[in-house]
Amino acid sequence: MNNFKYAFLIGFVFLTTSAVTHAQTGKKKKVNAITSGAQDRAFWVKTLYKIAYPVIHNLAGNTLKKNMATEVAPHYYNNVREVGYTEALGRTFAGIAPWLSLPDDETEEGKLRAKFKAETIQALSNAVDPLSADYINFRTDAQPIVDAAYVVQGFLRAPNLWKALNETTQKRYIAEIKSLRNRTGAYNNWLLFTAIEEAWLLSVGEDYEPYRTMTAINKLNEWYVGDGWYSDGSSFSTDYYNSYVIHPMMIDILKVMVAKKKMGELQLTKATERAARYAQITERMISSTGEYPPLGRSVTYRTAAFQTLGQIALDGKLPKELSPAQVRCALTKVFENMYAGNQNFDEQGWLVLGFNGHQPEIADPYTCTGSLYMATLGFLPLGLPADNVFWTATAAPWTAQKAWTGNAFLKDHSAGK
Template sequence: MLTVLLNGYQTFAQGKLNQVQRFSFIFGLYSRSQIMERRKFLGAISLAGLAGAMTPTSLMATENQPIELKVKARDEREFWWKLLYKIADPVTSNLANGTFKKNMLVEKSPSFDSRSIHVTYLEAVGRTYAGIAPWLALPDDETKEGASRKKMRNDALQGLTKCFDPASPDQLNFKTDYQPIVDAAYLAHAFLRAPKALWEPLDTLTKDRIITAFKSLRNRKPFSSNWLLFGSMAEAFMLSVGQEPDLERLNKGIKKLNDWYKGDGYYGDGPNLAFDYYNSFVIHPMMVDTLKVLVDHSMATQKEYDLALSRMERYAVGQERMISPEGTFPPIGRSITYRTGALQALSQIALMEKLPKTIKPAQVRAALTLVKKNMYEVPGTFDKNGWLQLGFVGHDPDIADYYTSTGSLYMATLSFLPLGLPATNEFWSAPAEDWTARKAWGGKKFAKDYHVDY
C-alpha cells in the first residue's frame, strides 16, 4: 500500500492528475483502510515538501505529526518577511517613484457603491503602512532581511513626502467622501506603531501637511459603529505629536465601544453583535492603542487600559483556537477579502508579548505560517504586476463587498505585526509547536477554555 501511495504522490506532484483525480488522491489518504499506511507515508515527507507539491487549498492535517517537520524557525521568518515584502512593495516602491496611481490597476467589487474610486489609493497606503510599521521599526543590520527592510523604510518615507505634496500626481484625497476617515486612522496607527521609523524622520513640511489633512476630516462625523474608533485613533495620534485634539472625537469611540461590549472578548459593532472579524480588523487594536496614548497623557486610567487589553487577550485566545489543524480559518462575515488581516488581534497580542501562558509564541507562529501558505500561494491572489486581487483564496471578485476595491485589500498586511519582534525573540527562535486545534484533533493534551466575565 505504501508503494501505491508513493507512486500516487509522484504522479500528483508532477501535475498529471485532473481536479477530480487530485481530490480522489487526497481523499484516499483518509480512507479507513489506509490509516496505518498513511501514517508511514506522511512520516516520509516533510510538511514543507507536501505544501510545495499540493495546492494550498488541498492541504490536509497530518495526524499527530508536529508542525516542525524539517521546518526551521529562521526559515519561517524568512518566509514571512519575503511575503510581506511581496505584498507591500508595489505600494511603497511606486509611492517612492511617483508612479503609485499610474501603476496600481484598480479592481472594484461588482457591487461597488457610489463612493469615489479614488478613495482606494489612501486605503492602500494607510493599511499597508499600518502592517509594515513594526517591521520597519527594527534597527538596521547586515542581513538580507535588513537590507530589504531598509529599502522599504526609505521608500515609505519618500512616498509620504510625495503623496502629501499638492504638486504630486500621487497626492492622496482627504477632502471628499467619508472613507478617508477610515484610512487616515490606519496611517495614524502606523505612526503610533513606528514613530521613530515613520514619523520623526519626515521633514517639517510633510508633517504639517499630514496634520492638516487629518484635521480636514473633522468636518465629517464617523458613522455610529466601529468607525467611531477611526476618529479616536486619528485624534490620539495628533495628541501624541503635540497637537490639540478634538476631545469629543477622541473620547467618543472609547466610550461607545465600551457601552457596546457584549462579553467574553467581543464588542458589538454598534448596539448589536456582528459575527465577523471587525473586532480584529479595527476594534481591539485601535481601542488598546488609543487608550495607551490617553494613559500616557493622563486622560485615561491604567485600569481602563488594562481592562481593554485583557479583553483583547481573551479575543486572541479565541482567534488562535479558530485556526484549524489544516491552517485555515472560517470565512465568516463581511470583508473576508482582507484575508489574513482578520488575524490582526492575535498578531498584535503576539507582538506585544501578551499571549497567555497556555499559548506558546511558537505555536502562533506555526499556525500563522501555514495560514499564510494556504492563502497567498494560491494562483490569482496577485496580478501579473504583483498587486493583490479581489478574493479570499485566489481571485474571486464576487466575494468582495460593495465598499471593496484594490486598495482595501492591503489590510492583509496586519497579520505580519510579529515581524516587529527581533529574530532572537522566542516567537521566532523557539522550535515550532502545534497550535490548539491541531493538538485537540490530534488526540494530544490541550488547555481547557472558559469564558471570562470582564
C-alpha cells in the same frame, strides 16, 4: 446575546467540520514538517514584502495612480479614484510599520528593510505633497476617515518613521488629519477611526478633540458583549471586525491616553485582557491544516483576521495558554495557504478581490483593490526582533493540531464579561 451565541456556534461548526476531514479515527495524525523560527521569519518577510511592494514602490516613484489596479466589487458605491489610493497607503503602512520600526542591521533582512523603509518615507512624503502626481485624497468623501486612521496607526507603531519625515511633510499630515473633522461616518467601529486620529494628534503635541476619543472609548465599552468580543454598534454580527479594527485601535488609542495622562492604566489593562482573550479564540479558529472560516463581512481582507492575535504577540501580552511558538507556527501555515502560491495576485502583483483566489462575487460593495491591503495587518509580529522568543522558540503545534491528533490540549474557558 442569543443571536451572538448562535452566530458564534455556526462559525465553530464550520471550523470543526473542516478539521474533521483531516482527522484519522483512532489514530494520531502526523503534523506538518517542522521548520525553524528563522525559516518562518524569512517566509513572513518575503510574503509581506511581496504584498506591500507594489503600493510602496509605486507611491515612492509617483506612479501609484498610473499603475495601481482599480478592480471594484459588484455594486461598488464609492469613487475609486478618490478613495482607493488612500486605502492602499493607510492599510499597507499600518501593517508594515512595526517591521520597518526595527533598527537597521547588516543581515539580508536588515538591508531589505532599510531599503524598503527609505521607499516608505518617500511614499509617505509624496502622498501629501500637493505637487506630486500621487497626492492622495484626505479632503473629500467619508472613506478617507477610515484610511487616515490606518496611516496614523502606522505612525503610532513606528514613531521613528514619523520623525524621519521632514518638517514640511509633518505639517502637511497634521493639516490633512485635521481636515477630516468636517465629516462623520457610521455609528459603529468608525468611532474608533476619528478617535485614533485625535489621539495621534495629541501624541505629536497638537490640539485634539477629547470628545471624539472619549465617545469612542465609552461606546465601545458599552458595546462589549463579553468573552473577548465587542459588538460593532448596537447589534452583534459574527465577523472579524474585532480584529480588523476594534481591539487594535482601542488599545492604541488607550496607550496614547495613558501616556499623556488623560486616563489611568485600568482602562488599558482591561482592553488588553479582552484582546488577549479574543486572540486566544482566533488561534483556536485556525484548523489543524492552517485554514480558518470565511465568516461575515469583508473576508477579502484575508489575513487581517489575525491582527489582534498579532498585536497581542507584538506587545508581549499573549495569555499563558498560548506559547509564542504555537502562534508563530499557526500563522505561518495560514500565510502559506494564502500566499505561497499566486492565486491572490494579478500578473502585476496587485492583490485581487477574493478570499483565497479571485472571487469578486464575495466582495462587499465598499471594496476595491486598495481595500485589500488590510491583509498586511496580520504580519505585526515581524516588529519583534529576530532574537525574540517568538522567532527563536522551537516549533510547536497549535491548539487544533493537538486536539485533532489526540494529544493533550488545554480546555477552553469563557472569560465572561
